[in-house]
Amino acid sequence: xxxxxxxxxxxxxxxxxxxxxxxxxxxxxxxxxxxxxxxxxxxxxxxxxxxxxxxxxxxxxxxxxxxxxxxxxxxxxxxxxxxxxxxxxxxxxxxxxxxxxxxxxxxxxxxxxxxxxxxxxxxxxxxxxxxxxxxxxxxxxxxxxxxxxxxxxxxxxxxxxxxxxxxxxxxxxxxxxxxxxxxxxxxxxxxxxxxxxxxxxxxxxxxxxxxxxxxxxxxxxxxxxxxxxxxxxxxxxxxxxxxxxxxxxxxxxxxxxxxxxxxxxxxxxxxxxxxxxxxxxxxxxxxxxxxxxxxxxxxxxxxxxxxxxxxxxxxxxxxxxxxxxxxxxxxxxxxxxxxxxxxxxxxxxxxxxxxxxxxxxxxxxxxxxxxxxxxxxxxxxxxxxxxxxxxxxxxxxxx
Amino acid sequence: xxxxxxxxxxxxxxxxxxxxxxxxxxxxxxxxxxxxxxxxxxxxxxxxxxxxxxxxxxxxxxxxxxxxxxxxxxxxxxxxxxxxxxxxxxxxxxxxxxxxxxxxxxxxxxxxxxxxxxxxxxxxxxxxxxxxxxxxxxxxxxxxxxxxxxxxxxxxxxxxxxxxxxxxxxxxxxxxxxxxxxxxxxxxxxxxxxxxxxxxxxxxxxxxxxxxxxxxxxxxxxxxxxxxxxxxxxxxxxxxxxxxxxxxxxxxxxxxxxxxxxxxxxxxxxxxxxxxxxxxxxxxxxxxxxxxxxxx
Numbered sequence: 132x133x134x135x136x137x138x139x140x141x142x143x144x145x146x147x148x149x150x151x152x153x154x155x156x157x158x159x160x161x162x163x164x165x166x167x168x169x170x171x172x173x174x175x176x177x178x179x180x181x182x183x184x185x186x187x188x189x190x191x192x193x194x195x196x197x198x199x200x201x202x203x204x205x206x207x208x209x210x211x212x213x214x215x216x217x218x219x220x221x222x223x224x225x226x227x228x229x230x231x232x233x234x235x236x237x238x239x240x241x242x243x244x245x246x247x248x249x250x251x252x253x254x255x256x257x258x259x260x261x262x263x264x265x266x267x268x269x270x271x272x273x274x275x276x277x278x279x280x281x282x283x284x285x286x287x288x289x290x291x292x293x294x295x296x297x298x299x300x301x302x303x304x305x306x307x308x309x310x311x312x313x314x315x316x317x318x319x320x321x322x323x324x325x326x327x328x329x330x331x332x333x334x335x336x337x338x339x340x341x342x343x344x345x346x347x348x349x350x351x352x353x354x355x356x357x358x359x360x361x362x363x364x365x366x367x368x369x370x371x372x373x374x375x376x377x378x379x380x381x382x383x384x385x386x387x388x389x390x391x392x393x394x395x396x397x398x399x400x401x402x403x404x405x406x407x408x409x410x411x412x413x414x415x416x417x418x419x420x421x422x423x424x425x426x427x428x429x430x431x432x433x434x435x436x437x438x439x440x441x442x443x444x445x446x447x448x449x450x451x452x453x454x455x456x457x458x459x460x461x462x463x464x465x466x467x468x469x470x471x472x473x474x475x476x477x478x479x480x481x482x483x484x485x486x487x488x489x490x491x492x493x494x495x496x497x498x499x500x501x502x503x504x505x506x507x508x509x510x511x512x513x514x515x516x517x518x519x520x521x522x523x524x525x526x527x528x529x530x
Numbered sequence: 531x532x533x534x535x536x537x538x539x540x541x542x543x544x545x546x547x548x549x550x551x552x553x554x555x556x557x558x559x560x561x562x563x564x565x566x567x568x569x570x571x572x573x574x575x576x577x578x579x580x581x582x583x584x585x586x587x588x589x590x591x592x593x594x595x596x597x598x599x600x601x602x603x604x605x606x607x608x609x610x611x612x613x614x615x616x617x618x619x620x621x622x623x624x625x626x627x628x629x630x631x632x633x634x635x636x637x638x639x640x641x642x643x644x645x646x647x648x649x650x651x652x653x654x655x656x657x658x659x660x661x662x663x664x665x666x667x668x669x670x671x672x673x674x675x676x677x678x679x680x681x682x683x684x685x686x687x688x689x690x691x692x693x694x695x696x697x698x699x700x701x702x703x704x705x706x707x708x709x710x711x712x713x714x715x716x717x718x719x720x721x722x723x724x725x726x727x728x729x730x731x732x733x734x735x736x737x738x739x740x741x742x743x744x745x746x747x748x749x750x751x752x753x754x755x756x757x758x759x760x761x762x763x764x765x766x767x768x769x770x771x772x773x774x775x776x777x778x779x780x781x782x783x784x785x786x787x788x789x790x791x792x793x794x795x796x797x798x799x800x801x802x803x804x805x806x807x808x809x810x811x812x813x814x815x816x817x818x819x820x821x822x823x824x825x826x
Contacts, residue, residue: 171643173752175651320796348796352752354742357545358791361538378653378750385747389664389673407652411748 160206162198162471164189164460165229166453167222168241168273170214176407176445177241177273181453182212183444184272184435185238188457191438198461201468208457215240219248226252230267235469235479237269238456241449243276243323246286253283257484266477268484270460272453275324275401277331280506287487289452289459289500291424291510293328293401299528300398300422300514301335304370311395315368316346317359317383319375328400329374336372344368349379356386364392372398373419377405381412388415396420404515404522405447413520420525424510425451425496428524432496451496452510459493537669542792543785548676550784551683552745555738556757557764557776558686559731565771566707566727569630573614573637574735575757580641581607581732582739583749586654596657596744603740604733610641611732615725638758645751653750656743679741680781686734687777693730694773703727707771763803767810769817778818 166185170178189208192198197207213229215222222245229237240246254264270287271279280288304311314336319325333343344366347359360383363371371387371394373380380403387393397419399408404421425448427436435454436446444450463486464471469479490502501509515522531539556575563571585603594602618633663674694700705713706723714720742757743749764783768775783803791799810817 172646173651173750175646179650350796352750352756353796354746354753354756355545355549355788357549358538358542358788359796361541365534365538378748378752381653381655381748382746389661390671411653411655 160200160204160471161209162200162206162464163209163211163232163234164457165211165213165232165234165237166272167213167215167225167229167237167239169217170212171216174217174241177449178212178214180439180444180447180450181239181241181272182210183442184439184446184450184454185210185212185457186442187435187438187444188454190442192457192461199465201470206471208461210457215242215245217242217245219245222246222249223252226267226269227265230265233473233476235268235471235476236460236483237267238272238453238460239269240271241273243274243279246271246274246279247276247282250279250282250286253285255283257284266484267480268487270456270487272456273449275449276327278505278507284488284506285484287506289456289493289508289510291401291448291452291512292507293422294331295509296401296422296424296512297328297331297335298338299512300420301332301339301341303514303526303528304396305339308396311369312340312342313344313366313368314341314370314372315344315363315366315394317363317371317373317375318346318348319351319379320348321350322376324402325374325376325400329372332372332374332398336370341370349375349383351376351379353379354382356383357390359383360386360390360392363387364390368394370394370396370398373403374400375403376400377403377407377411380408381415384412384415384419401448406445409517409520409522413517416517418516418518420514420516421522422512422514423522424448424512426513426515426522426524428513428527429497435496452508455493455495455500459487459490462493463487463490539789539792541670542788544670544672545676546785546788547781548673548680548784549745549788550781551676551680552738552742552780553757553760553764553784554683554777554780555679555686555734555741556761557768557780558683558690558773559735559738560761560765561768561771561773561776562690562727562731562734564765565773566703567619567624567724568707569619569624569627570634570762571614571618571728571731572631572634572758572762573618573641574634574731575761576638576641576645576754577610577614577732578607578735578739578742579749579751579753579757580645580739581610581736582656582743583645583649583654584610585736585740586656586743586749587648594657596659599657600659600737600740600744603743604736607736607739608729608733611728611730611735612725614732615728619724619728620721638754642751642754645754649751651751653748656740656747656749658744658747661744661747673745676745679745682737682741683777683780686737687773690730690734690773699723699726763807766807767817769819772817772819775817775819782818 168178189210193207197205213225215225254262254266280286318329347362399419399421404423427433439446467482467486493500497511513527514525516525582603584606622629658675660674665672702718764779768779790802
């Protein structure tokens with residue numbers, strides 16, 4: 132009987148010991164990184180790609196052992212992604228929700244209009260006691276409008292500079308095609324990114340001696356382009372530059388084919404160097420030249436593209452930025468000795484901001500990425516062109 | 531105005547009128563439901579786009595000939611039309627016009643989101659009939675695919691008119707439209723007629739969606755909202771419940787839209803179309819073919 136009780140006691144002791152031991156093993160630390168962007172609406176594809184890229188990079192890091200925290204503990208990265216529907220108010224609400232948790236950084240958003248409003252609610256200058264703005268670091272992956280990170284010292288971007296890209300492209304065109312004299316533009320009038328980038332294209336074209344032969348305008352949801360293409364036909368330009376997203380880019384290209392408009396050169400918007408353009412109008416887009424900060428041309432980029440595809444996304448210049456961001460954050464967490472504990476949230480946020488602000492250079496999928504004092508990225512880029520139904524590298528400016 | 535401007539003006543009108551045939555097809559759907567049930571189905575354009583998307587997705591992986599894609603779009607349209615009736619009309623008190631209106635707004639958003647989530651919002655290429663056919667006459671040209679849409683719109687109109695005025699179903703539909711209580715007393719199933727009307731308009735919508743996709747060469751969820759607005763404008767200008775009115779108004783809106791764009795640019799284009807709508811609402815609320823006031 133005594134033996135029986137002894138066995139029972141021993142069993143209970145073992146259970147108790149394992150119960151005590153369980154929290155220790157369950158204390159495998161995690162670092163939660165929250166992404167946010169458009170997961171619904173017509174720009175959902177950007178959110179889908181960003182989420183897949185964030186998860187792909189996190190899985191790689193986790194497989195390699197995770198991230199080292201300030202106290203030496205190893206932690207796994209988990210990714211959560213919230214939908215802001217490309218709406219400024221929703222974006223602000225989403226970030227306020229993220230900031231109310233123990234998160235110490237967020238990655239997003241998709242749309243420039245969201246980023247612009249969102250960065251506006253952050254504290255403008257660090258340490259300004261009179262500014263009660265949100266003190267929470269955010270690093271943008273997609274929002275493309277130039278100079279947004281200037282809005283707050285808590286905002287950062289890993290977004291390519293379209294100004295640098297088109298400046299380089301037009302300078303290169305001048306050397307490669309000195310015979311081309313005139314350029315005609317097409318722009319989605321109701322889309323901030325298209326308008327802003329067309330301004331850049333126009334300025335760079337003029338700076339390189341091209342004459343602006345005119346411009347046609349349409350709206351993002353337009354379905355007919357016959358009038359605009361006829362205007363284009365009348366101008367008879369050497370180059371046509373279409374600053375529009377895939378849906379209308381394809382619509383215009385198809386109408387150009389119908390009306391027999393065949394410029395000597397076609398230039399596209401960075402965001403159109405995607406699979407959607409090829410799915411919609413590969414034949415008509417043949418030859419179009421677009422600068423981009425991503426193409427699977429390095430072993431790292433190829434591997435990243437495969438990883439992102441595994442998570443149901445497509446690697447492009449936007450999602451590649453999200454992928455790189457996870458590695459940037461890993462580096463900052465380790466260098467700044469971030470603890471990732473509920474009681475160190477405020478301190479971790481400050482450390483994260485300081486770490487991101489202190490970066491002079493990061494490693495990107497196409498090579499080294501420079502960082503500017505106003506928290507923007509200087510990313511390597513290349514020119515691709517649509518050829519045989521795929522995007523192929525036409526020229527690498529750095530080489 | 532120089533000769534080139536004059537040519538472009540005429541060409542703008544011609545292109546717009548031909549594309550307006552797609553608006554006319556949508557207008558027919560809107561107007562038929564209103565004619566029978568005196569209700570506006572705001573999810574109609576979204577359902578049309580949804581049907582054409584469905585036809586592409588069902589046939590994904592097969593290089594299906596365009597006529598098969600279009601046929602499937604019509605079938606999907608009929609199915610979605612029936613579903614819209616069940617969800618947004620069948621069990622909702624018809625005496626409350628706001629309830630059905632709001633339920634169709636909800637369906638519009640729901641269908642849009644289903645499309646976006648199924649396709650990740652990615653535009654899909656849509657096959658076109660006669661896309662290579664362009665009839666040229668000097669500086670003018672007419673697109674074969676749009677002329678086909680125009681002819682198809684006219685055929686749809688004639689078939690619907692035949693259905694309404696030469697068949698028992700049409701007689702029942704008109705009876706339900708005019709005197710639902712009397713029709714029910716005569717043994718006509720109001721639910722059956724209403725449901726069938728939604729299926730028929732769904733088929734027309736599926737064809738319209740396919741034609742729009744074919745005319746643009748692509749489908750995008752972005753199309754739902756502008757097409758809903760255009761469909762409603764066409765329905766009002768054509769006269770609520772008037773099928774010939776919807777056809778004429780569709781062509782008129784298409785032509786004027788292109789003309790305004792040519793002269794005033796894209797920023798002002800829609801402003802003038804809206805102005806046209808207000809003019810009709812104020813001065814001719816019954817539309818182009820307003821029926822004279824008389825007893826049923």
